[in-house]
Structure formats: C-alpha cells, structure tokens
Amino acid sequence: MTDNIRTYTREDETTTEEETRTEQGEKEQCPECGGRVISDTEHAETVCQDCGLVVEEDEIDRGPEWRAFDAAEKDEKSRVGAPTTNMMHDQGLSTNIGWQDKDAYGRSLSSRQRQKMQRLRTWNERFRTRDSKERNLKQALGEIDRMASALGLPENVRETASVIYRRALEEDLLPGRSIEGVATAALYAAARQAGTPRSLDEISAVSRVDKMELTRTYRYVIRELGLEVKPADPEHYVPRFVSDLDLSDETERMARELLDSARQEGVHSGKSPVGLAAAAVYAAALLTNEKVTQNDVSEVASISEVTIRNRYKELLEASDSAAPA
Secondary structure, three states, X not given: OOOOOOOOOHHHHHHHHHXXXXXXXXXXXXXXXXXXXXXXOOOOEEEEOOOOOEEEOOXXXXXXXXXXXXXXXXXXXXXXXXXXXXXXXXOOOOOOOOOOOEOOOOOEOOHHHHHHHHHHHHHHHHHHOOOHHHHHHHHHHHHHHHHXXXXXXXXXXXXXXXXXXXXXXXXXXXXXXXXXXXXHHHHHHHHHHOOOOOOHHHHHHHOOOOHHHHHHHHHHHHHHHOOOOOOOOHHHOHHHHHHHHOOOHHHHHHHXXXXXXXXXXXXXXXXXXXXXXXXXXXXXXXXXXXXXOHHHHHHHHOOOHHHHHHHHHHHHHHHHHHOOO
C-alpha cells in the first residue's frame, strides 16, 4: 500500500505568500470603487476614503477609555490597575491580602498555608503603616469614609474631605486635637463646599465627638487652612427633606419659591438655613394640600417643632409681601 505524501516545495511557499498579500490588498481596497480604506476609531468603522462606503462596523476599540491631547497628559493618565485615590492613606497603591484563606479556585488552604498567609498579612500591615503619620492618616480616612457612608454623602465629598485632612496633617494642625474631631470638621467643610451640606446635629450624631468640639475644631481648621466656605444655602437642604418625607415635585418647587421670596424680603438674614428649609417644606406642603405634620418635618430636619412654627409663618408673610399687588 502506497501512502500519498505531499512535499512542501518553494513554489507552495510563494503561492501562500501571494494569497496572503492578495487578501490584505483586498481589505485595504474598497470593494465598490477600489479606493483606499481607512479605520475610523472614533466611530469604530472602516470606511472608504474616496466614496465613503462603510466596509466594516462595530469594531473592537482596543484603546484607553480616556483622551489625551499631548504627551505629558498621556503619561499622566496612563495607568495599570485601579486609579489612585486620596481616600486611602497610601492612595491605593499598596497590596491587600484577603482574609478568606482560600485559593484562586475557592478551595480552603491547608493549616501550614494559613499560617503562612497570616504572617504575610502581619508584615504587609507593618509595611503599609511604617510611621505614626501613616497610622494617623489611615485611622482618619477610615473615620471619614464611615461617617460619609452613614450620611449618604457622594464620592467627591469624601475625596475633598480627605484632601482637607491631609493638608491639616501636613501643616501640623493636629497636636492638641483629636483625630476624630479634625476628620469630622474636614467632612463638614467638604460637604458645604460641594453644595450637599449636612447640619451640625446630623454630623455630630454619626461622629465620635460632641457638637461643641466639632464647631471649635471646624472654625480652627478653616481659619488655618484658609478654606473658602460660603454660608449654607437653605435651598440645598430642600431636595433631601422633600425626598425623606416622600412629597411631590410641586411641593419642592413651592418651597424654593418661598425661600426666594424670603431672600428678597431679607427674612433669611441671621436665621438657621436648616430651620428655614424645614419651614419652607412644611409651608409648601400646606399650600399644595399634602399631609405632613410638624413632627414629621422636625424628625427629618433634626430641629424643634417650635422653630418650624415660627419660621413658616415668617415665610408665608414674606411671600405675601413679595407677591405683586
């Protein structure tokens, strides 16, 4: 029995190269007009440069998700892994070892491997916090993240609070003050700067320091760091109060109009912005025939019912005065 054995000659190799070049040439030419095709990365398409025919579409974009307009910006944005963040004492550049004692397949480690991993965790923790400054920063940033989560503050507020605390630590403002106090003051200032303020009562409720220490530390921090914090606007509290009380958009719009009238009449001067916002929401609910009690509003805003009674009457009078005759 004779086996048919095909030998690979030089002619076959030449033929294969020619076929490959022919296929590549066909891809580089437009099938309609024979023009040159180019790749449009912005729209993920391959189009003809002459007649505009779309040869291929929905191509895979293998580039980065960001744009850069010069070499310096490209080097700055280029990264591997998660982006750095000021919310971690080492800016997220360290290694974390999981506590589950399991391998990549989810199988439990042996006793000897568990001991080894425990030793690695211990040394990893020692390397992450090598001096007192890093230990201080780690504790404070963890406290900021805990309080921000309890208050429902967004990511940008946490980042700003972390930057403020880092500045306070660098300028040596902590001696004589507690870590929790400065961290709470930084979060309170960041929330006001971002336009999502929380009242002192709300902040002190989730903090480990009392209200008096918080106000004293807050004044000291903004004075020493030269922070520009505008007075809280009552309108910034209105959406949160309306949402917590499950009221309508019409009530929110009416509350904003009442606060606008109060500003025009000068009623808001010297008054607590939280009290004005709560009173405006209560008065707006009455005007729109929505059922809400002063007790409900006082619980949401963390102020007394007496304040709401006094303020909402002033707001209604200011609204009547501002209304055109």
